[in-house]
Every structure is written in structure tokens, then in C-alpha cells.
Amino acid sequence: MGADDDPTAIRSLALSPADAADAYVYSQENPGEAVLRATPPFHGRMRARIHVYHVDDTELTGAVHVRPGDVIANDVVAAYPDLESALADADDPDAAAEIRDRHAEAVSDWQEQARESIVDSVTLETPDGPHRVAVKTLG
Numbered sequence: 811m812g813a814d815d816d817p818t819a820i821r822s823l824a825l826s827p828a829d830a831a832d833a834y835v836y837s838q839e840n841p842g843e844a845v846l847r848a849t850p851p852f853h854g855r856m857r858a859r860i861h862v863y864h865v866d867d868t869e870l871t872g873a874v875h876v877r878p879g880d881v882i883a884n885d886v887v888a889a890y891p892d893l894e895s896a897l898a899d900a901d902d903p904d905a906a907a908e909i910r911d912r913h914a915e916a917v918s919d920w921q922e923q924a925r926e927s928i929v930d931s932v933t934l935e936t937p938d939g940p941h942r943v944a945v946k947t948l949g
Contacts, residue, residue, distance in 0.1 A: 815850035817874045817936040820856040822944040825881065829860040833878035834924065835917055836862060838890060844877040853916035855946070874934050881945055883927035891916035 847861035893913045894949035900906040
């Protein structure tokens with residue numbers, strides 16, 4: 811591994827709070843997974859952008875993937891609106907449509923809260939083991 815493709819060179823990860831919230835919602839509501847991704851060459855301050863995938867390609871690209879739930883405060887992640895439980899309690903199709911509308915509103919409110927709840931640091935998984943870095947928000 812060359813010096814510029816060693817993720818332990820990263821000291822801080824800059825990310826958009828909206829990207830973190832949107833990536834979390836995407837992974838909850840859709841097939842596939844959305845992560846915050848930093849790609850080589852690595853240096854002290856890296857920008858992580860939202861990335862959606864169905865097959866993890868980190869072995870091929872050398873990229874570092876950070877799950878959005880890892881950069882959003884745990885209590886906010888735990889408060890994500892649960893659509894499936896609400897739908898299970900619905901008696902008829904009209905109730906289900908109303909539940910879906912309320913869920914969409916609740917998710918929008920949750921995203922606003924998540925954007926304000928970005929953590930100060932996160933652990934990156936690297937070939938050399940866990941590597942803790944600072945998280946810096948953009949915007």
C-alpha cells in the first residue's frame with residue numbers, strides 16, 4: 811500500500827450534514843446502501859460524499875465507507891420513524907395511505923434533527939485496524 815492510499819493518513823473527515831441524513835434515510839427506505847465515501851489519494855483532511863451501492867467495491871477502489879448512522883448521534887438514530895410497525899397496525903388501505911403521509915412528514919422532521927446531531931469523531935475501518943478521526947461539518 812502506497813502512502814497516498816493509506817487511510818490512516820486521514821486526521822479529519824469533512825462531510826455535509828445533509829448527506830449524512832439523506833444517506834441514512836436512503837438506506838432505511840430503499841434497497842442498496844448509502845454511505846459516506848472517501849477515496850484515495852488519502853491525506854490529512856478528506857471530504858466524504860454520499861455514495862449508493864449494491865455491491866461493496868472498497869477492495870477494488872481502496873475507498874473508505876462510513877455508515878451514516880456512525881456520524882449521527884445514537885439517540886437520533888434510535889428515534890428514526892418506524893413505518894413497518896405503523897403499517898402493521900393499519901386496518902384498511904385508506905389508513906395505510908394516511909400512515910405513509912405521516913411517515914414522510916416524520917422522516918423530514920427526523921432529517922432536520924439528524925443534520926443538527928453530527929458527532930465530533932468517528933472510527934474508520936482500515937486494513938491496519940480501527941482508526942479514529944475528527945468529523946468536520948460543511949455548510
